[in-house]
Amino acid sequence: MIDSAAPHSASLTAMLEALLAVDRVRAGRIVKDSCIPGSPVTCVETLIVPALEEIGRCWEDGTVALSQVYMSGRICEEIVDVMLPAGDPQRKGQPKLAIAVFEDHHTLGKRIVFSVLRAGGYEITDYGHGVMAxxxxxxxxxxxxxxxxxxxxxxxxxxxxxxxxxxxxxELPKTKVIVGGAPFNFDPSLWQEVGADAMGRTATETLEIVNLFAREMGQ
Ligand code: B12
Known part of the structure; x- marks a missing residue:
């Protein structure tokens, strides 16, 4: 299916160049020009996430520096902060949700998932990042x-x-656990190996899973 709200691949190339040049103004303008207003999540998932993934691949093959990876992440964080709304004031009170970045400090994915769930009407407790077992x-x-x-x-x-x-x-056998992040995207069966109930590849998919669990819980 072609997503008409998705930016063109030329925008992705331009975004990559802007991020690698650490040009936050240009990156912000590309996002503004190539994304349809009112579709911030589509924009994040079709432009910002693929750009960061490509930068990660380039880092792996040694063609970009860690500083570029870091600054790209920071610039994207700033852009996403502005794009994703705080959410609907009529938040759903239930089910009770909590989110954490386990052990590491890659915060952007959690931030996006958090924002999308809030935008979807859920209230979530944020346990932060670098959270140890x-x-x-x-x-x-x-x-x-x-x-x-x-x-x-x-x-x-x-x-x-x-x-x-x-x-x-x-201790809490009824708690549903949803996992996500790069290792789960790389290995599609890893979520089962770690004993989770589900995994979400993207923030929108996560919202769908939470909606499904909420319905199962009768909420
Ligand atoms: C940006 C980045 C960084 C930035 C992080 C900035 C920040 N504030 O977040 C910096 C430069 C600091 C960094 C540091 C490091 N990084 Co780094 N990083 C990345 C990179 C390029 C992109 C990650 C990202 O932000 N993506 C964009 C976000 C939006 O996507 P996302 O996190 O995947 O989230 C989406 C989905 O996965 C999903 N999702 C995410 N979380 C959740 C949770 C749930 C519950 C659900 C349902 C869904 C979900 O929804 C999100 C939105 O669609 C990845 C490459 C990659 N392919 O992921 C490497 C990567 C994750 N890093 C890696 C490494 C090794 C490191 C370092 C150890 C490097 C070093 N030698 O110092 C350090 C460790 C830092 C630490 N202790 O945490 C490796 C991990 C490899 C591995 N096998 O474990 C990767 C995969 C790069 C690689 N290919 O080698 N990194």
């Missing part, structure tokens, strides 16, 4: 969320999330 288990047992979202961008962290999820399940 003991702290996560402690906060989850304290708050008893019905749905826990775990973001992790590094494979070793994703693998260690398995133990934290098992500890949470032991």
């Amino acid at each position: 003991d702290d996560l288990v402690h906060m989850v047992l304290r708050d008893d969320p019905q749905i826990l979202l775990i973001s992790t961008l590094m494979l070793p962290s994703a693998l260690r999330a398995k133990e934290a999820i098992a500890r949470i399940r032991n």
